[in-house]
Amino acid sequence: MPKRAHGHDTKHFRSHRNFCFACGKDNQHGMHLKFLLDDDGRHFVCRFRLSDRFWGPPKHAHGGIIATILDEAMGKVNKLHHVIAVTSRMTVVYLKPVPLGKPLVAVGWEKSVRGRRHINLAEIRTEKGEVLARSHGTFIAVDPHRMFAKYLSKSQMARLLKQSAVPNGRQCARSTDEV
Secondary structure: OEEEEOOOOOOOOOOOOOOOOOOOOOOOOOOOOEEEEEEOOOEEEEOOOOHHEEOOOOOOOOOOHHHHHHHHHHHHHHHOOOOOEEEEEEEEEEEEOOOOOEEEEEEEEEEEEEEEEEEEEEEEOOOOOEEEEEEEEEEEEEEEHHHHHHHOOOHHHHHHHHEEEEEHHOOEOOOOOOO
């Protein structure tokens, strides 16, 4: 049975709120995309329809929205390694216009991992499997505690550190991440 891929949490890091434009449940203006880890345990899948607010060319999605969905699909794949990884480079091939209001599927999967560098791929497809856009991305794994600490208040940082254990001398937040 597919498993939900909640936000950007991993077993080593858990954020308290998710304002991500693509998947954040706490972002009232966001897309609220919900990805599932497929039964094969290697593909993250999201079924969705784009509303008119994502209008680009007549009756079709804006290219930036297409890139956002592909970036999110590729980014979810990093959860397989329980890391937070930021997009370093991304290419998008727009094969056909992506229609508004129609059932669509975004799929992301891993190509390779070498050290902190994760290479992932993604596609946006029609319900029947026709590929409308595809992407190739390079993601770099980061230490979320160091990278995001300066953006948290003292009380938020204290809560984050309180969740932490210290295996092998490194901070790792505990979570009940499903993926």
